Amino acid sequence: MKNCTLDYNDCTNKKTHCRKCTRSTDPGKGELTDHYVSPLDQVNKIYEFLHGFKPKLSYKKAFSVIYFLQEHIRCLPDHIEQCQDCLELFDADKEGFCLSNDYELDGKDLPEKYHGHWCDNCVPAVDFQMK
Numbered sequence: 001m002k003n004c005t006l007d008y009n010d011c012t013n014k015k016t017h018c019r020k021c022t023r024s025t026d027p028g029k030g031e032l033t034d035h036y037v038s039p040l041d042q043v044n045k046i047y048e049f050l051h052g053f054k055p056k057l058s059y060k061k062a063f064s065v066i067y068f069l070q071e072h073i074r075c076l077p078d079h080i081e082q083c084q085d086c087l088e089l090f091d092a093d094k095e096g097f098c099l100s101n102d103y104e105l106d107g108k109d110l111p112e113k114y115h116g117h118w119c120d121n122c123v124p125a126v127d128f129q130m131k
């Protein structure tokens, strides 16, 4: 065993792990358990931290800070989205929908009321199609 010296974000590469790991750096060994934090968990921790601020930030405002860190500072993965209905975060690479004019409903542009990010539980129950 030797401590890996890789940057934190390299933890998502299953052949490597973060600098706090004590697992072998041999790609065939070890599991992503020690100090592995998934991108969704990383953003969720910041999300809850921001929501717990005094004065308290709403979940929408907390996510606007996360959005800034994702899109302008680029220090957080940008595939973590906030469901516009339940406000839960989800990994858009694995679940949920980002509805926009790229979709249609009954052969017409998808109405704007359906646009936005939706988790699997809250996605509108209409028969939208990718254009």
Ligand SMILES: [Zn+2]
Pocket: 083, 084, 085, 086, 087, 088, 118, 119, 120, 121, 122, 123
């Ligand atoms: Zn939802």
